[in-house]
Amino acid sequence: KVRCLVYCQNWAYLFSALPEGVLWPRLPVEFLAVSDPVAWFMEQALGRRPPVLRPGIDLARFRPPAAKPQGRPRVAFMPRKNKALAQQIRAVFESRNGPDRLDWRAIDGLDAQGVAQALQEAHLFLVTGFPEGCPLPPLEAMACGCLPVGFTGFGGHDYMRQADPDLPGAARPWWPTEHDAEFPGNGLWVNDADVPAAALALERAARRVLPDASEHHRHCAALEGAATTARAYSLEAQAAAAVGLWRDRFRAGGTRA
Numbered sequence: 001k002v003r004c005l006v007y008c009q010n011w012a013y014l015f016s017a018l019p020e021g022v023l024w025p026r027l028p029v030e031f032l033a034v035s036d037p038v039a040w041f042m043e044q045a046l047g048r049r050p051p052v053l054r055p056g057i058d059l060a061r062f063r064p065p066a067a068k069p070q071g072r073p074r075v076a077f078m079p080r081k082n083k084a085l086a087q088q089i090r091a092v093f094e095s096r097n098g099p100d101r102l103d104w105r106a107i108d109g110l111d112a113q114g115v116a117q118a119l120q121e122a123h124l125f126l127v128t129g130f131p132e133g134c135p136l137p138p139l140e141a142m143a144c145g146c147l148p149v150g151f152t153g154f155g156g157h158d159y160m161r162q163a164d165p166d167l168p169g170a171a172r173p174w175w176p177t178e179h180d181a182e183f184p185g186n187g188l189w190v191n192d193a194d195v196p197a198a199a200l201a202l203e204r205a206a207r208r209v210l211p212d213a214s215e216h217h218r219h220c221a222a223l224e225g226a227a228t229t230a231r232a233y234s235l236e237a238q239a240a241a242a243v244g245l246w247r248d249r250f251r252a253g254g255t256r257a
Contacts, residue, residue: 169197
């Protein structure tokens with residue numbers, strides 16, 4: 001009476017482990033998805049929409065600092081996430097604005113506490129990861145008072161909401177969004193691998209960071225939306241969702257949890 005449950009944490013790898021000639025719909029398995037976009041993808045690929053169990057972040061560790069550093073705005077990025085594209089975005093940005101406009105900080109080889117500190121010391125977070133199931137680094141940046149700018153990875157649309165509707169090259173879902181949770185604008189989001197759009201979005205975000213900027217209020221509003229979003233992905237919310245999901249599934253199967 002053992003039941004096989006596949007938890008898909010990235011839509012891009014759903015079919016990567018299957019032997020040749022084996023198809024998921026012909027196997028006696030059940031599925032969970034890590035986000036609504038992944039659930040939609042699985043529905044298209046498998047013919048059935050699985051329930052969603054979202055990840056959680058440690059809000060005791062990833063939290064805003066008492067104050068951000070003074071001086072040049074600091075942008076954090078993760079080189080392991082499409083490093084070549086991150087380099088191109090930086091090259092475009094610096095060609096337009098000069099090499100001293102931003103303080104660039106790579107997040108690489110750090111433990112969880114080191115990542116949290118790096119995000120707490122940054123004003124912006126350049127998001128270059130894709131494909132993604134439900135990316136955690138942008139959520140961790142949001143929780144640290146660091147505004148994310150960049151790619152969605154597809155799965156990021158679970159929580160990524162546009163803080164600037166007039167942004168050139170803004171990422172907009174083309175698939176049905178009736179399952180989407182309501183979140184305020186929480187970042188400047190562009191389509192995956194769109195280097196010029198990402199560079200221009202970073203430029204726009206950098207102009208708004210400083211307190212004396214004419215559009216600084218828009219930066220503050222986006223940070224508030226980001227903080228609200230991050231709180232919805234707490235470890236406590238994840239645990240409660242997991243307990244409720246397990247009870248519902250066992251009850252449906254006729255077994256007491």
